[in-house]
Amino acid sequence: MTYAIETEGLVKRFGEVTALSGLDLEAREGTVLGVLGPNGAGKTTAVRILASLMSPDGGTARVCGYDVAREPHEVRRVIGLTGQYAAIDEQLTGAQNIALVARLLGLKRAAARQRAAELLERFGLSHAGDRKATTYSGGMRRRLDLAVSLVGEPSVLFLDEPTTGLDPESRNELWDIVRRLVTNGSTVLLTTQYMDEADQLADDIVVIDGGTAIAKGTPEELKAKTDRQTLEIQPADAVHLDATRRIVEEISGIRPAGEGGTLRIQINDTALPSAVLRRLDEAGIEVTELALRRPSLDEVFLSLTGSKGRKERDRVAELATAGTAPAAPAAPAEGSIR
Known part of the structure; x- marks a missing residue:
């Protein structure tokens, strides 16, 4: 079987705190891998390593066959990343945000404008393409952020809690976008706190706690284990x-x-x-x-994770997001990651 994403024994430490302690996961090509876990379980740390923004302390991680530690530039050429918060310039218009990244990726001016028009149409934002992003609703900003992630047509897309704070209609719109991406051959790694989201979108699920995988399977297989x-x-x-x-x-x-x-x-x-x-x-x-x-996926999740180690998980989350500066990303021309 061919895996678009694969880790084996992945380890990451922040001083005396271990964020990942031998994480194994695999994402099949053209599928959605849902990564679930409490805050501080290691989800975002794993995404940052897979996106080559952070170096692992042990184990291996490969994306589209490229080793993230030895071949980070190759990894960045084939991935896109949408983090927990929209990373767009609110003083630029929607079209300018997309065209800017397209130009940084090496497209000529006319081609960059064309790519912006295509993505605005694809994400239902053509009517707002000439408006500053500061005027966009939360759902529109999320769609624009995802559109920017796809400028380089990545084979693998990392979505780190992409629907946090969105209203139900905006969440459903984003779900439809993810489904279309997978139908067109993309591989998606999705971290989420919403169990219904994982149930709706994920072909396979891995539950992480304490920096390691504690359960794997399809949504139905996980439910059957309870x-x-x-x-x-x-x-x-x-x-x-x-x-x-x-x-x-x-x-x-x-x-x-x-x-x-x-x-x-x-x-x-x-x-x-x-x-x-x-x-x-x-x-x-x-x-x-x-x-x-x-049992629902919520009940399965709670039965697997409970409330153990909450203080340690909170500390891991704090260190992963603020306590340690990540490795500097490559110049944008090296790939579609922002």
């Missing part, structure tokens, strides 16, 4: 809610949580729903809903 399912029960009459709760607790030994007239309990016994239904029927309690559903 044996607990959620039983939801809603009595037809809210007056029976407490009686229903007592019956469920008596049968399962666990007190169900509830809100909005619906009780929920996590179980791993598939025979329990029918037992509950029989007891409710005997008690004369009618239910409008009794459903057993598989």
Whole structure:
């Protein structure tokens, strides 16, 4: 199998703090790899190393077959990067932002203007191409930022929490853009805090905690690894809610949580729903809903990561973003990274 992105035993330390402790991950060509983890788990550190903005202290990392430590210039020629915050010049127009990067990448003036027009059209920004970016909404800035990342037509795109702070409509627009990129053959590494985003976009997922991969698989495979399912029960009459709760607790030994007239309990016994239904029927309690559903990706994530090591993760996040200056990037003409 051919991997567009591959790391093996990747290590990064900031003084006495270890941000990555032997990270292994692989992204297949033409797919989306979702990288999940709590803040400070090592996601952004991994992205910065893969984008050749930071040197690893151990292990190997390859992008499109190029070693990020030994061949950083080659890596920069084939990648694009969109960070957690839009990296655009707000005093330039949308067209000028794109044309500027195109010129830095070596395009002639006319070709740079043409590339800007193409990308503005592609991202639904043609109507605002002559406006300063400072007048753009958050979603428009994000689309412009992504458009700039694609000036050099990268084979691999790193998206580091790209939808943070966006409204639902803007998030959906960005999701559609990512899907089109992958359909056209690009490989995307996506870090995100939104489990529904990973569920919607990722072909494969790796969960990172403590600087190492603690789980891998497709979204469905990860859900299947959690044996607990959620039983939801809603009595037809809210007056029976407490009686229903007592019956469920008596049968399962666990007190169900509830809100909005619906009780929920996590179980791993598939025979329990029918037992509950029989007891409710005997008690004369009618239910409008009794459903057993598989765990969500949020529940899988929480079961894997919990709250362990929060102080250490916060320290890693602080050092990765501010405490240590990254290696200086190559001149923009070397690739599409900004």
